[in-house]
Amino acid sequence: MKVGMIGLGKMGFNLVRNMMRYDHEAVVYDVNPEQREKLAAEGAVPAATIEELVHKLDAPRIVWMMVPAGEIVDSVIDTLLPILSPGDIVIDGGNSHYKQSIARGEKMLAHGIHYFDIGTSGGTDGAEHGGCFMIGGDAEVFKCLEPLFRDMAVDQGYLYAGKLGSGHFLKMIHNGIEYGMMQAIAEGFEVLEKSDFDFDYEQVARVWSNGSVIRSWLMDLTQNAFAKDPKLDSIRGVMHSSGEGKWTVETALDLQASTPVIAMSLMMRYRSLDTDAFHGKVVAALRNEFGGHAVVSK
Ligand SMILES: O=C(O)[C@H](O)[C@@H](O)[C@H](O)[C@H](O)COP(=O)(O)O
Numbered sequence: 001m002k003v004g005m006i007g008l009g010k011m012g013f014n015l016v017r018n019m020m021r022y023d024h025e026a027v028v029y030d031v032n033p034e035q036r037e038k039l040a041a042e043g044a045v046p047a048a049t050i051e052e053l054v055h056k057l058d059a060p061r062i063v064w065m066m067v068p069a070g071e072i073v074d075s076v077i078d079t080l081l082p083i084l085s086p087g088d089i090v091i092d093g094g095n096s097h098y099k100q101s102i103a104r105g106e107k108m109l110a111h112g113i114h115y116f117d118i119g120t121s122g123g124t125d126g127a128e129h130g131g132c133f134m135i136g137g138d139a140e141v142f143k144c145l146e147p148l149f150r151d152m153a154v155d156q157g158y159l160y161a162g163k164l165g166s167g168h169f170l171k172m173i174h175n176g177i178e179y180g181m182m183q184a185i186a187e188g189f190e191v192l193e194k195s196d197f198d199f200d201y202e203q204v205a206r207v208w209s210n211g212s213v214i215r216s217w218l219m220d221l222t223q224n225a226f227a228k229d230p231k232l233d234s235i236r237g238v239m240h241s242s243g244e245g246k247w248t249v250e251t252a253l254d255l256q257a258s259t260p261v262i263a264m265s266l267m268m269r270y271r272s273l274d275t276d277a278f279h280g281k282v283v284a285a286l287r288n289e290f291g292g293h294a295v296v297s298k
Pocket residue numbers: 095120121122123175178240241242243244245
């Protein structure tokens with residue numbers, strides 16, 4: 001199969017390596033020429049522009065976008081639309097909001113172009129050595145793409161999830177679960193850290209990774225992190241987020257689905273961004289007002 005990859009960041013770059021291992025041909029574009037050249041040295045065909053990338057593909061073309069979610073996706077689509085032909089396929093493999101993917105897919109379909117929203121998981125290592133793909137789009141057209149995903153996914157790691165939007169919806173919920181699982185692991189270690197015992201966290205994560213109920217890839221990664229830095233002294237507990245947890249909670253609220261764990265994990269991320277929380281000042285001030293309880297001065 002011949003695939004055009006737009007966006008050669010950590011994920012796009014490794015996905016190209018992955019597909020080339022299975023003898024799929026890759027035509028590659030990134031705003032950074034160094035990334036294109038690195039992959040060209042490994043056998044990909046570099047393109048200096050998106051137009052050139054499209055030109056170097058065979059109809060029906062398969063163009064895979066692996067660019068940051070948001071305006072960049074729209075700008076790539078706007079570049080692609082006039083130069084693609086009916087029957088071509090465009091994939092958004094990033095973390096786009098599913099509602100935006102539905103709108104973009106409908107816009108493409110009005111021009112006869114098939115659009116797939118594909119949630120990609122497994123991190124950079126999975127992208128290169130076998131990822132997890134949650135795929136939304138036209139079921140019939142997906143049959144043409146399936147051999148590619150059969151190769152690139154780890155074992156059973158791809159799913160045709162259903163109509164347009166379902167791939168990114170599934171990835172959004174996956175990430176909500178990810179927030180909750182990570183927060184639960186983190187809270188366990190918080191209690192260990194505050195206890196009188198002198199645990200070796202790398203060893204704790206190792207034993208929990210082997211045979212326990214909570215063994216998981218996240219626990220393996222916990223072990224890796226503590227192996228590198230036994231008390232994580234080199235980093236601060238600031239937890240950023242790129243939107244998927246927020247969207248999961250917003251969707252849950254819209255659907256009146258009860259998701260306290262995911263919602264609290266999201267709030268914990270926001271809380272971690274404040275060095276001192278205004279709500280903390282308000283509660284401290286109120287305790288002082290009604291009970292004369294001590295406050296901590298600046
Ligand atoms: O499944 C995955 O491989 C991850 O979920 C990944 O796609 C995720 O988007 C980022 O690791 C950060 O997500 P947050 O910034 O929201 O934590």
